[in-house]
Amino acid sequence: MGDEDWDTEILKPHIPSFVPVFDKDTFSSGANGDAFNRASDSSEISDAPTRRDQFMRSRFASGRSLGGRGMFLFCCNFVGYQDGNDTEASGSSRRGGRGSFRGCRGGFGLTHNNESEREDGPQRPGGFFNSRRTGLVDPAGKNLEFIDKSFVCGYKGFNEEVVAGSGRNTWKSEAEGESGDFQGPKVTYIPPPPPENEDAIFAHYQTGINFDKYDTILVEVSGHDAPPAILTFEEADLCQTLNNNITRAGYTKLTPVQKYSIPITLAGRDLMACAQTGSGKTAAFLLPILAHMMRDGVTASRFKDQQEPECIIVAPTRELINQIFLEARKFSFGTCIRPVVIYGGTQLGHSIRQIMQGCNILCATPGRLMDIIGKEKIGLRQVRYLVLDEADRMLDMGFGPEMKKLISFPAMPSKEQRQTLMFSATFPEEIQRLAGEFLKTDYLFVAVGQVGGACSDVQQTVLQVGQYSKREKLVEMLRNIGEERTMVFVETKKKADFIATFLCQEKISTTSIHGDREQREREQALGDFRCGKCPVLVATSVAARGLDIENVQHVINFDLPSTIDEYVHRIGRTGRCGNIGKAISFFDPEPDSHLAQPLVKVLSDAQQDVPAWLEEIAFSTYVPGFSGGTSRGNVFASVDTRKSYQGKSSMNIVGFSSAQAPDPVDDESWD
Numbered sequence: 194m195g196d197e198d199w200d201t202e203i204l205k206p207h208i209p210s211f212v213p214v215f216d217k218d219t220f221s222s223g224a225n226g227d228a229f230n231r232a233s234d235s236s237e238i239s240d241a242p243t244r245r246d247q248f249m250r251s252r253f254a255s256g257r258s259l260g261g262r263g264m265f266l267f268c269c270n271f272v273g274y275q276d277g278n279d280t281e282a283s284g285s286s287r288r289g290g291r292g293s294f295r296g297c298r299g300g301f302g303l304t305h306n307n308e309s310e311r312e313d314g315p316q317r318p319g320g321f322f323n324s325r326r327t328g329l330v331d332p333a334g335k336n337l338e339f340i341d342k343s344f345v346c347g348y349k350g351f352n353e354e355v356v357a358g359s360g361r362n363t364w365k366s367e368a369e370g371e372s373g374d375f376q377g378p379k380v381t382y383i384p385p386p387p388p389e390n391e392d393a394i395f396a397h398y399q400t401g402i403n404f405d406k407y408d409t410i411l412v413e414v415s416g417h418d419a420p421p422a423i424l425t426f427e428e429a430d431l432c433q434t435l436n437n438n439i440t441r442a443g444y445t446k447l448t449p450v451q452k453y454s455i456p457i458t459l460a461g462r463d464l465m466a467c468a469q470t471g472s473g474k475t476a477a478f479l480l481p482i483l484a485h486m487m488r489d490g491v492t493a494s495r496f497k498d499q500q501e502p503e504c505i506i507v508a509p510t511r512e513l514i515n516q517i518f519l520e521a522r523k524f525s526f527g528t529c530i531r532p533v534v535i536y537g538g539t540q541l542g543h544s545i546r547q548i549m550q551g552c553n554i555l556c557a558t559p560g561r562l563m564d565i566i567g568k569e570k571i572g573l574r575q576v577r578y579l580v581l582d583e584a585d586r587m588l589d590m591g592f593g594p595e596m597k598k599l600i601s602f603p604a605m606p607s608k609e610q611r612q613t614l615m616f617s618a619t620f621p622e623e624i625q626r627l628a629g630e631f632l633k634t635d636y637l638f639v640a641v642g643q644v645g646g647a648c649s650d651v652q653q654t655v656l657q658v659g660q661y662s663k664r665e666k667l668v669e670m671l672r673n674i675g676e677e678r679t680m681v682f683v684e685t686k687k688k689a690d691f692i693a694t695f696l697c698q699e700k701i702s703t704t705s706i707h708g709d710r711e712q713r714e715r716e717q718a719l720g721d722f723r724c725g726k727c728p729v730l731v732a733t734s735v736a737a738r739g740l741d742i743e744n745v746q747h748v749i750n751f752d753l754p755s756t757i758d759e760y761v762h763r764i765g766r767t768g769r770c771g772n773i774g775k776a777i778s779f780f781d782p783e784p785d786s787h788l789a790q791p792l793v794k795v796l797s798d799a800q801q802d803v804p805a806w807l808e809e810i811a812f813s814t815y816v817p818g819f820s821g822g823t824s825r826g827n828v829f830a831s832v833d834t835r836k837s838y839q840g841k842s843s844m845n846i847v848g849f850s851s852a853q854a855p856d857p858v859d860d861e862s863w864d
């Protein structure tokens with residue numbers, strides 16, 4: 194069936210509108226076969242040579258995207274209205290006119306080119322102004338119609354404020370959503386308490402066969418007087434409790450980003466660290482912070498109306514910040530340090546109660562953090578460590594203003610008085626420049642491998658698949674993949690629902706995660722995926738960053754994201770911690786041609802085969818003299834952008850393999 198029929202099909206009233214979970218025993222996803230491999234390879238094989246000459250590749254070195262194919266026109270012909278908050282991609286360029294929800298046949302004819310979902314927005318309230326898919330996601334599993342009730346009142350997305358011309362959305366603070374201007378029905382969800390059982394706290398998965406290969410990755414440290422890397426946990430000279438926790442977590446050997454970031458942080462330096470997905474960045478900031486806190490004799494915080502944490506960690510998504518919290522809880526086990534997590538979509542009172550019981554490390558999503566500071570439940574005076582995980586995302590136009598607000602609070606120690614740490618697998622140049630405002634001028638920059646490069650343990654395949662053939666191809670692949678855990682990324686929340694529902698109809702056990710699902714549903718979906726109850730998770734970019742799920746063997750980009758950075762994060766959900774994984778991307782030349790150049794670069798940098806047809810498209814969209822930065826944030830920074838702007842000779846640059854870890858050479862001054 195082609196996509197032409199899709200809308201019609203979806204409208205059929207008998208189709209379950211929730212995302213059912215099929216029992217695996219009842220509905221087998223099909224036997225493993227070799228068709229998957231054939232499918233994966235077919236386009237490459239038929240498209241002949243896998244690599245063009247070096248000349249062509251070098252021309253794409255800047256990796257700049259040439260997107261901007263016009264406004265994203267999207268009318269929900271199946272619901273008879275159009276909302277303003279459909280997609281989750283945060284790039285400023287929206288995917289062009291031929292989306293999967295094609296045409297503008299119905300609805301109220303509103304258009305919107307500014308649909309990105311910003312995580313950490315308020316939970317959609319219930320009742321009449323309910324989630325736009327009130328009828329879609331029914332946990333009770335009733336068959337409901339795909340009729341959106343919100344069109345009745347012209348609902349356009351709760352608490353949503355579109356910044357015209359920015360190309361990205363910003364939402365009003367969650368503070369307003371939950372406690373301010375908008376008095377919708379209260380969010381009542383209280384997440385389950387974290388496990389108390391030690392086995393569960395220290396549960397971990399095995400490092401993979403390529404874990405030792407991390408040692409061969411080139412590491413570059415730039416900035417003044419970088420402390421030498423350490424080679425072992427012992428060299429970090431952490432306290433006994435921390436060492437015990439590290440051992441119980443199954444860590445025996447440092448990853449490169451840890452070898453460099455731990456001593457830098459222990460030395461009190463500010464840090465911007467860029468390392469490939471799944472290579473242990475979380476422990477790279479948690480361990481030295483915990484060690485410092487222990488060394489400084491942090492006192493157990495007591496029950497108080499206002500808590501003053503020593504450390505604030507922010508991350509862009511709820512699930513990610515919860516994961517970071519669980520890591521903090523694991524490594525601080527047996528100490529008096531109390532980490533707390535707060536995030537949107539949960540009852541505000543619950544967050545407040547958690548904080549009041551004591552808080553040394555606050556893990557928060559930005560909106561909830563602002564809310565809680567506004568309510569004076571958190572005082573900032575004691576903050577010594579500020580961590581921005583997925584820092585490029587935290588500083589982009591979506592979250593940047595809130596982060597700026599955070600560091601501008603009068604009580605917040607200045608950057609000279611606190612330590613600021615930024616981590617990500619991608620750091621576009623313009624974001625690096627913005628980061629300067631948050632960091633001391635002498636911050637150190639650690640680049641493990643190519644900044645913004647994909648994890649080399651992920652086998653990447655790009656297939657040319659037209660919009661109308663995607664679903665058929667997806668089903669074919671998933672049937673061959675069988676029970677192996679697979680994340681399928683799509684561009685919009687509605688599409689996530691459609692594809693998940695479609696796969697369920699095909700009797701493939703599937704669940705979905707995206708920003709229009711209630712938090713309880715999101716966590717349930719993730720839980721079902723983690724435990725293998727649903728081996729397929731259809732997700733929007735809300736699940737692209739940071740999530741560390743054991744045994745994800747495949748990532749399928751049903752739709753490519755609008756930026757190459759997002760691609761790198763998405764495929765990084767597999768191939769983690771030395772394990773190997775596979776990523777398959779459907780490339781539809783019409784909307785995706787702007788990604789051809791950066792894709793060629795990502796593939797070749799990761800020693801992957803580059804299909805000839807992709808090189809052709811990249812070549813045909815190549816603009817001579819085109820280089821470097823773009824406001825779209827989808828090119829790599831060469832490494833530390835201070836070099837580009839202040840001259841290479843003025844930087845201290847140390848390029849060496851992490852295995853050798855010599856002392857950094859003190860070059861000339863750059864500041």
Ligand SMILES: Nc1ncnc2c1ncn2[C@@H]1O[C@H](COP(=O)(O)OP(=O)(O)OP(=O)(O)O)[C@@H](O)[C@H]1O
Pocket residue numbers: 397398400443444445446447448451468469470471472473474475476617618738739740741765769770
């Ligand atoms: N030294 C180590 N030894 C063994 N396992 C480790 C080590 N460091 C990290 N891990 C494990 O590797 C996995 C990936 O780590 P983590 O989530 O911190 O990666 P990341 O670099 O932050 O990835 P992403 O860029 O996707 O956010 C986790 O399960 C973590 O517990």
